[in-house]
Amino acid sequence: MISFLTRRLLSGVVLVAVISALTFVLMSMTGTDTARNLAGATATAQQVAQKKTELGLDRPVAAQYTDWLGSALRGDLGRSWAGGDSVAASLSDKLPVTLSIVIGGLLLSAILSVLLGVGAAVRGGLLDRAVQLLAVIGFAVPSFLMALVLALFVGVRWRMLPATGYTAFSESPSLWLQSIILPSVSLAVGAIAATAQQIRSAMADVLRLDYVRTLRSRGLSSRSLLLRHALRNAAPSALTVLTLQFIGLVGGAVVVEKVFGLAGIGSLANTAASNGDTPLLMGVVVVMVALVVVVNLLLDVAQGWLNPKVRVA
Amino acid sequence: MTLLPEPGTLGGEPVIAAPASRQRLLRRLLKDPVAAVSLAILGLVVLASAAAPLLTAHDPAGSNVAHALAPAGGAHPLGTDGVGRDVLARLLYGGRTSLLGTALATAVAVLLGVPLGLVAGYFRGWFDGVASWSANLVMSVPAIILLLVVLGSVGQNTYVAMAVFGLLMAPGVFRLVRGLVNAVREELYVDAARVSGLSDGRIIRRHILRVVQAPVIIQAVQILGIGILIQSGLEFLGLGSSGKASWGAMLNDAFGNIYTKPVLLLWPGLAIGLTVAASGLLGNALTDALFGGAAGRSRKRRSAKPVKRSVGEDRPTSLPLPRLSGDELLVVEDLKVTYPKDDGETIVVDRVGLTVRRGEVLGLVGESGSGKSQTAFAVLGLLPAEARTTARRLVFDGTELGTSDRGRTRQALRGRRIGYVPQEPMSNLDPSFRIGSQLAEPMRRHLGLSRSEAKEKALALLERVGIADPARVYTSYPHQISGGMAQRVLIAAAVSCDPDLLVADEPTTALDVTVQAEVLDLMRSLQQERRMGMILVTHDFGVVADICDRVAVMQNGRIVEAAPARDLFAAPTHPYTRMLLDSTLEDSEPRRPLGTTGTEQGADA
Numbered sequence: 001m002i003s004f005l006t007r008r009l010l011s012g013v014v015l016v017a018v019i020s021a022l023t024f025v026l027m028s029m030t031g032t033d034t035a036r037n038l039a040g041a042t043a044t045a046q047q048v049a050q051k052k053t054e055l056g057l058d059r060p061v062a063a064q065y066t067d068w069l070g071s072a073l074r075g076d077l078g079r080s081w082a083g084g085d086s087v088a089a090s091l092s093d094k095l096p097v098t099l100s101i102v103i104g105g106l107l108l109s110a111i112l113s114v115l116l117g118v119g120a121a122v123r124g125g126l127l128d129r130a131v132q133l134l135a136v137i138g139f140a141v142p143s144f145l146m147a148l149v150l151a152l153f154v155g156v157r158w159r160m161l162p163a164t165g166y167t168a169f170s171e172s173p174s175l176w177l178q179s180i181i182l183p184s185v186s187l188a189v190g191a192i193a194a195t196a197q198q199i200r201s202a203m204a205d206v207l208r209l210d211y212v213r214t215l216r217s218r219g220l221s222s223r224s225l226l227l228r229h230a231l232r233n234a235a236p237s238a239l240t241v242l243t244l245q246f247i248g249l250v251g252g253a254v255v256v257e258k259v260f261g262l263a264g265i266g267s268l269a270n271t272a273a274s275n276g277d278t279p280l281l282m283g284v285v286v287v288m289v290a291l292v293v294v295v296n297l298l299l300d301v302a303q304g305w306l307n308p309k310v311r312v313a
Numbered sequence: 314m315t316l317l318p319e320p321g322t323l324g325g326e327p328v329i330a331a332p333a334s335r336q337r338l339l340r341r342l343l344k345d346p347v348a349a350v351s352l353a354i355l356g357l358v359v360l361a362s363a364a365a366p367l368l369t370a371h372d373p374a375g376s377n378v379a380h381a382l383a384p385a386g387g388a389h390p391l392g393t394d395g396v397g398r399d400v401l402a403r404l405l406y407g408g409r410t411s412l413l414g415t416a417l418a419t420a421v422a423v424l425l426g427v428p429l430g431l432v433a434g435y436f437r438g439w440f441d442g443v444a445s446w447s448a449n450l451v452m453s454v455p456a457i458i459l460l461l462v463v464l465g466s467v468g469q470n471t472y473v474a475m476a477v478f479g480l481l482m483a484p485g486v487f488r489l490v491r492g493l494v495n496a497v498r499e500e501l502y503v504d505a506a507r508v509s510g511l512s513d514g515r516i517i518r519r520h521i522l523r524v525v526q527a528p529v530i531i532q533a534v535q536i537l538g539i540g541i542l543i544q545s546g547l548e549f550l551g552l553g554s555s556g557k558a559s560w561g562a563m564l565n566d567a568f569g570n571i572y573t574k575p576v577l578l579l580w581p582g583l584a585i586g587l588t589v590a591a592s593g594l595l596g597n598a599l600t601d602a603l604f605g606g607a608a609g610r611s612r613k614r615r616s617a618k619p620v621k622r623s624v625g626e627d628r629p630t631s632l633p634l635p636r637l638s639g640d641e642l643l644v645v646e647d648l649k650v651t652y653p654k655d656d657g658e659t660i661v662v663d664r665v666g667l668t669v670r671r672g673e674v675l676g677l678v679g680e681s682g683s684g685k686s687q688t689a690f691a692v693l694g695l696l697p698a699e700a701r702t703t704a705r706r707l708v709f710d711g712t713e714l715g716t717s718d719r720g721r722t723r724q725a726l727r728g729r730r731i732g733y734v735p736q737e738p739m740s741n742l743d744p745s746f747r748i749g750s751q752l753a754e755p756m757r758r759h760l761g762l763s764r765s766e767a768k769e770k771a772l773a774l775l776e777r778v779g780i781a782d783p784a785r786v787y788t789s790y791p792h793q794i795s796g797g798m799a800q801r802v803l804i805a806a807a808v809s810c811d812p813d814l815l816v817a818d819e820p821t822t823a824l825d826v827t828v829q830a831e832v833l834d835l836m837r838s839l840q841q842e843r844r845m846g847m848i849l850v851t852h853d854f855g856v857v858a859d860i861c862d863r864v865a866v867m868q869n870g871r872i873v874e875a876a877p878a879r880d881l882f883a884a885p886t887h888p889y890t891r892m893l894l895d896s897t898l899e900d901s902e903p904r905r906p907l908g909t910t911g912t913e914q915g916a917d918a
Contacts, residue, residue: 219728
């Protein structure tokens with residue numbers, strides 16, 4: 001188990017390194033002349049050249065990247081080219097917003113998909129058909145469209161929850177919760193649909209197995225039978241789907257943040273990409289990929305805890 | 314932005330099946346209403362986008378601020394948007410952008426994923442390693458982040474973005490194809506082709522592509538839908554080609570006017586939702602049509618073959634019941650089990666009657682499919698939900714059980730007063746829980762034992778059933794013990810709450826011959842020690858001779874002969890019994906004598 005997790009952690013580190021290198025190379029191939037843009041339209045050729053040296057753009061890409069990597073490993077992500085702000089400071093400023101809605105979405109997905117999936121597998125009938133319908137809707141409606149509809153009705157028409165803005169947890173936990181409900185729900189709908197569907201079929205498969213009949217022969221309560229035994233055995237495949245869905249959640253956050261006017265990592269990514277602001281974009285990409293790696297690692301741990309064959313081996 | 318994990322292969326390995334012929338496939342697809350509607354929607358979207366100039370005279374980009382946010386009607390059938398552009402025109406021309414973009418992405422994904430998957434799956438080696446590693450790498454990054462980076466570097470361009478998105482979807486296609494090829498290259502006919510000297514290229518073209526085709530088409534249909542989603546997301550962020558009408562850009566405009574004219578959300582939202590849903594549903598329908606999805610995955614039932622009966626044969630078979638003496642533990646009369654099928658029902662147990670007294674072992678003998686296991690499960694109330702059970706009487710120890718499987722009475726008896734020993738030891742223990750917890754849970758529930766009392770009793774039981782190292786087995790997981798030990802554990806669990814009746818379904822069939830006799834002896838000694846009644850389902854007359862007091866022989870769901878074991882062996886009356894006995898005695902060796910309850914060592918654990 002330990003060696004398995006070490007391997008996963010290592011491959012996560014490799015992933016962050018490869019993606020950051022790729023991003024760096026792509027940004028250096030940019031068609032637009034970043035130095036000219038930053039120096040201003042009226043700048044002389046000499047001023048542009050000076051800006052270039054200042055940013056280190058006159059050096060080979062490999063050297064630029066190793067410089068960036070060296071400082072990044074020491075915890076220094078540099079300063080934004082556009083505003084001159086510290087990248088690390090901007091990130092730690094915006095990260096709580098994105099984390100709130102993404103983790104919120106993940107938790108919602110996990111809880112609701114278990115309830116719906118188990119219900120559909122055991123009860124069948126109307127609930128089952130509702131889950132099937134939800135699966136189609138969740139697949140077909142992009143999270144930002146869901147966000148637009150929720151913002152319009154729940155936020156603007158019915159005024160039940162704020163349609164825009166974010167309140168920090170430290171400021172007011174209840175307002176914080178209100179501000180992340182709609183974004184989290186919009187993000188989660190697709191993930192719930194896919195995961196509930198997976199839990200439904202995994203539960204149905206497990207409930208057909210011999211040992212479930214044998215457990216039933218021992219007169220266990222149906223609660224223990226379903227939630228202790230069957231769900232435990234159906235969980236690994238559901239976790240795998242949830243892991244993949246989380247990657248989608250992080251991507252979806254970029255668009256959903258715009259709808260709810262949240263100043264999170266997504267909006268930062270958007271500005272950085274359109275300004276050609278390499279240090280800022282690098283920071284964003286590294287943080288996002290690291291987030292995926294960490295959550296996947298946690299899900300791996302959960303997977304190992306669920307499956308004794310992985311744990312004991 | 315939900316990406317389906319490997320569409321078409323949800324829930325396990327891709328299915329391999331010979332694709333049906335094209336014409337039959339199309340006909341089957343059109344019969345499925347969901348597929349027909351999906352195809353119609355997709356066809357309509359394609360046609361409407363292609364015929365955009367014919368359907369509207371407006372320029373999708375022609376803005377006229379004076380007419381901004383005009384209501385529907387007149388010159389603008391669907392009204393105008395925030396800068397006075399015609400909504401219908403933008404919807405139609407936007408369809409072109411969306412469809413072309415997603416087609417491009419799908420083409421890139423397929424053209425890249427299929428050849429790489431073929432090579433990796435067929436030739437394996439280092440290429441497979443590198444390609445699989447890269448595929449996993451790409452799949453673990455949120456697509457939209459990489460797209461932002463790419464668009465930041467090349468500028469806003471929808472088609473470049475979609476080509477890159479195709480690149481990001483290629484690993485999904487790659488993994489699908491690789492998996493399929495890996496599976497099929499082990500098939501005999503591929504081996505035969507290789508041996509007969511066909512070149513690799515021809516084997517791939519003639520045998521392997523044929524298998525890969527259908528799943529790839531299904532996945533491509535799904536990618537078409539996902540592409541529309543991701544593209545509209547990018548356009549909504551304002552990262553699409555500027556000046557090009559698109560559904561995502563329409564949503565962006567609607568977002569800007571959400572307070573003044575929210576209905577602008579409706580049309581692009583509907584277009585995206587319907588197109589994507591149609592492609593997703595078409596993918597599912599294709600899977601069903603090609604692989605018989607729902608039908609192929611239907612419930613499976615063990616050893617119950619349909620019984621066909623002609624009218625003349627339908628004589629009453631209820632054997633004269635043994636006189637009820639009052640100490641019967643179980644009385645079953647006229648038990649009937651049926652399963653619904655398309656035209657009527659299948660009878661698997663037909664008017665069966667039997668009794669078991671305290672301390673008596675009743676053998677239920679017959680070939681597989683004779684209904685003996687179904688009879689046992691009906692007594693336990695453990696038949697699948699779709700089974701229909703009826704009985705004139707089903708009385709346990711003076712209480713009428715009724716035939717509803719989920720009845721409270723039955724639930725209270727199961728485990729507590731009726732124990733069950735299954736056939737396959739390894740598949741009847743929950744793989745996720747330690748042996749100890751599986752043994753303790755029913756005892757804590759039924760006998761109200763504390764955790765430590767239950768553990769103490771479980772350890773004693775494990776020792777009683779002949780397990781050499783109870784403490785170790787108690788903390789083991791099922792995959793850590795041998796089949797023989799697992800069967801002893803299951804027997805221990807069945808008798809843990811001191812039941813009055815034990816139902817054993819072929820308890821020794823799955824075991825090694827050497828272990829069989831020991832397990833049988835164990836069951837016999839436990840049965841005598843606790844004076845349990847027992848129903849022993851078996852196809853083995855050797856087992857019957859060893860431990861049964863009375864025997865009922867079943868054929869096609871009915872009991873054809875029932876007698877004390879000694880009488881049955883001495884003078885079988887029914888021809889079927891004689892046939893079974895003959896076939897048993899011819900090729901079986903005399904069993905070794907009883908009374909040697911051995912202790913199995915967990916050497917292979």
